[in-house]
Amino acid sequence: MSIQFRFLLGISLSITLTGCFSNNRHQGEKLYAQKCASCHGEQGQGLGRLIPPIAGSDYLTDHRAELPCLLRNGQNEVIVVNGVGYHNVMPGNKSLSPAQVTNLLNYIESHWGNEAAPRTISDVQAQLDKCH
Template sequence: MKHKSLTLTGYGAITAAAFGTLLLSLSGCFTERRNEGAQLYATHCSSCHGDQGQGLKRLIPPVAAADYVAQHRAELPCLIRKGLKGPLVVNGIDYNQVMPGHEDLTDSQIANLLNFVQQSWGNKNQPYTIREASELLGHCNGSDGQ
């Protein structure tokens, strides 16, 4: 019994090469998007909450291994967008500082930022979809639909 070998010639070879190029270019897009949350955290959050989410003693709460992050999921998108003024308790410690809002971030950027926090430094929480973040932002009139 003879086995036929499969070779790509002509149109098939061009199509395979184009498909491979497309996959390589798309992986670059996804890589950048995947890292967006870490970049947004570094830009907008790390100066207060720390490079490793550790917070600042009893002044600024941690986001690393923070019970607040797990227990207040529905509130976090609005907290990012609108900020916070007033007391809160994180890991049993009282905090009462002003956190500025980030009106300049899109809904999808807020979702990516929160997903970075949700999966970093001991946090093992469910990631947000952009749709979920937008719906939750609607509760504080903070959704931009992007």
């Protein structure tokens, strides 16, 4: 294999791989905008006493292991966020893949004052496997 061919192959592979990864690079942010922001707000601020905030939310840290199931199945019980009780139904989304759930949670948990450790797809998959 000539040096020129290897060089061109390397550049071609690099461009291809970059394209693959760039498609999901901002997936969490896009999913939040599409599926969450209409209720929880563009900056995760929530809506008064109707919809809980995600920004600076103690619920995210206190219920970290439950969040993948909450996104997948929704919830209809009273929850307490930052000392305020909320009792509105949150629809789930069973069509989200484990990778999408991971990217969405990694986005939410690293913005608006939230500082959780990043999740891996395998961790999220294990938590999703435990959902009822």
